[in-house]
Amino acid sequence: MxxxxxxxxxxxxxxxxxxxxxxxxxxxxxxxxxxxxxxxxxxxxxxxxxxxxxxxxxxxxxxxxxxxxxxxxxxxxxxxxxxxxxxxxxxxxxxxxxxxxxxxxxxxxxxxxxxxxxxxxxxxxxxxxxxxxxxxxxxxxxxxxxxxxxxxxxxxxxxxxxxxxxxxxxxxxxxxxxxxxxxLTVTMPLRLSVATALDALCHATEAYWSVHTNAITRVYSLEAIERIRRTLPLLIEQPDNLVWREQLSLASVLAGMAFSNTRTTACHSISYPLTMLYGIDHGIAASITLASVMRHNLDALIEPDKLMHAFGAADMDEVDDFIRNIYNLYGLSSSLGQYGVTVEGIRNIVSHSYTKGRMDNNPVEISPEELERMLVSLL
Ligand SMILES: [Fe+2]
Known part of the structure; x- marks a missing residue:
C-alpha cells in the first residue's frame, strides 16, 4: 500500500x-x-x-x-x-x-x-x-x-x-x-558536512529498499540521492558555496521525509556498534557498509535502474566507486581497519548489529556469518 x-x-x-x-x-x-x-x-x-x-x-x-x-x-x-x-x-x-x-x-x-x-x-x-x-x-x-x-x-x-x-x-x-x-550550515566544519551528507545518503537509500518502502517514499529517496550525488563533490571543493549548501539541506529534508515513514535498515543497524565501540562518526559508520549492503540487497530492489540512475551509476561497481570517491575527496578512509577495527573485534560488532526495527527492515536477511564476511572485506 x-x-x-x-x-x-x-x-x-x-x-x-x-x-x-x-x-x-x-x-x-x-x-x-x-x-x-x-x-x-x-x-x-x-x-x-x-x-x-x-x-x-x-x-x-x-x-x-x-x-x-x-x-x-x-x-x-x-x-x-x-x-x-x-x-x-x-x-x-x-x-x-x-x-x-x-x-x-x-x-x-x-x-x-x-x-x-x-x-x-x-x-x-x-x-x-x-x-x-x-x-x-x-x-x-x-x-x-x-x-x-x-x-x-x-x-x-x-x-x-x-x-x-x-x-x-x-x-x-x-x-x-x-x-x-x-x-546556518555554512559554518559547519567540512568533515561534519561530509559525514552528515553521507548520513542523509544512507537515510534516502535505506528508505528506498526498506521493507516499508512505497511509491511515495521512493520519490523522496531518489530526489535526495540525486542531489547529494551531484552536490557533495562540489561542496568538498567549495565549502562556502551557499547554492551547494541549499541543495544538501534540501536533500537532507527529502531523505528525512523518506525514512520518517520507512525507518532505516542494515547500514544504520551495523553503524551503532561501530559508533559505540570505535567512536566512528555516525554518517561514516552508516555509509561505510552502504555499497556492500546494496550489493546484498540487489535482487530485492524495486526498480533498481532508478536507484542506479540516482547514483549516476550503470552498475553496483560504479555505486561503490562513487562512495569511495567521496571518502577519497575528503581524505576519509573507507577501510574499517583505519578506524581501529580488528578481525578479533568483528564478532563483537556483529553481535551488537541486530537492532530490532532496523536490521529487520532490511529487504534481504543478513546472517551473522554473512555480516562477518562483509565486515572482514571492509577491513
Ligand atoms: Fe542516520
Whole structure:
C-alpha cells in the first residue's frame, strides 16, 4: 500500500525565519515559557536567526547549551537537572541531530524527575513515557544537513555503560514545525558536512529498499540521492558555496521525509556498534557498509535502474566507486581497519548489529556469518 504521513510544517530557505513569528502568533500566542536548546558557539546570534530570537524575546526563555555529541542517559539526567523547575511549554531546538534528539527526549520526559542515570534508563527502556497524556511541542531549526531529526518521530539515546543504544519513539515526537535555513550550515566544519551528507545518503537509500518502502517514499529517496550525488563533490571543493549548501539541506529534508515513514535498515543497524565501540562518526559508520549492503540487497530492489540512475551509476561497481570517491575527496578512509577495527573485534560488532526495527527492515536477511564476511572485506 502506498501511504505517507508526516505532520511537520516545514519551511525552507532564508526567508523562512520570518515565518517563525507568524507560526508563533497562530499556534503559541498564549504560551509563556520556552526552553531554547542550542548547539552553543553563539549560534543564536547568527543574522539569519534574528527573526526567531526577536520572537522568543517576547517570552520567558531559558537557554541551555547542548554541546554534547550523541546524548546518553547521563547527559539526559544532566540536562533535566540543569533545567530544574523551569516549567517549559514549548521547546525550540537550534542545532544538529544531537540537539534535536535531546529536545525530543525532554519533550517525552518533561513531567518526571529523575535522581540517577539508572532511572532515566528505566524510563526509556520501559517506554513508560508513552503513557504520558501530553508531550511538550517542539520546533526544530537544524544547523547541519543530514540527520533528518526535524522530520522524524524518534530520538537516539546512547548508553555506553550498558553497551546499548535506545530509541525514544512516539508519533507525538514529530516537531510542530521545522525551519530549514541553509545559511546556518555554512559554518559547519567540512568533515561534519561530509559525514552528515553521507548520513542523509544512507537515510534516502535505506528508505528506498526498506521493507516499508512505497511509491511515495521512493520519490523522496531518489530526489535526495540525486542531489547529494551531484552536490557533495562540489561542496568538498567549495565549502562556502551557499547554492551547494541549499541543495544538501534540501536533500537532507527529502531523505528525512523518506525514512520518517520507512525507518532505516542494515547500514544504520551495523553503524551503532561501530559508533559505540570505535567512536566512528555516525554518517561514516552508516555509509561505510552502504555499497556492500546494496550489493546484498540487489535482487530485492524495486526498480533498481532508478536507484542506479540516482547514483549516476550503470552498475553496483560504479555505486561503490562513487562512495569511495567521496571518502577519497575528503581524505576519509573507507577501510574499517583505519578506524581501529580488528578481525578479533568483528564478532563483537556483529553481535551488537541486530537492532530490532532496523536490521529487520532490511529487504534481504543478513546472517551473522554473512555480516562477518562483509565486515572482514571492509577491513
Ligand atoms: Fe542516520
Amino acid at each position: 502506498n501511504q505517507f504521513y508526516n505532520p511537520v510544517a516545514v519551511s525552507f530557505g532564508s526567508a523562512s525565519a520570518e515565518s517563525f513569528a507568524n507560526l508563533f502568533e497562530k499556534r503559541y500566542a498564549d504560551i509563556k515559557r520556552v526552553l531554547l536548546l542550542t548547539r552553543g558557539a553563539g549560534v543564536e546570534k547568527s543574522d539569519c536567526l534574528q527573526p526567531v530570537m526577536n520572537t522568543l524575546s517576547l517570552k520567558e526563555t531559558s537557554v541551555i547549551e547542548v554541546t554534547l555529541n550523541n546524548p546518553n542517559v547521563a547527559d539526559i539526567l544532566k540536562l533535566k537537572q540543569e533545567i530544574g523547575s523551569f516549567d517549559y511549554e514549548l521547546i525550540v531546538a537550534i542545532g544538529g541531530g544531537s540537539v534535536m534528539d535531546a529536545a525530543k527526549v525532554l519533550s517525552a520526559l518533561q513531567s518526571k524527575t529523575y535522581q540517577t542515570a539508572a532511572e532515566v534508563r528505566e524510563a526509556i527502556t520501559s517506554e513508560r513515557y508513552r503513557e504520558e497524556p501530553h508531550f511538550t511541542p517542539w520546533i526544530g531549526i537544524p544547523t547541519t544537513s543530514g540527520t533528518g531529526s526535524e522530520v522524524t518521530s524518534w530520538a537516539t539515546v546512547w548508553d555506553e555503560e550498558h553497551g546499548s543504544k535506545y530509541s525514544v519513539s512516539d508519533e507525538r515526537l514529530y516537531a510542530s514545525a521545522a525551519f530549514i535555513l541553509p545559511e
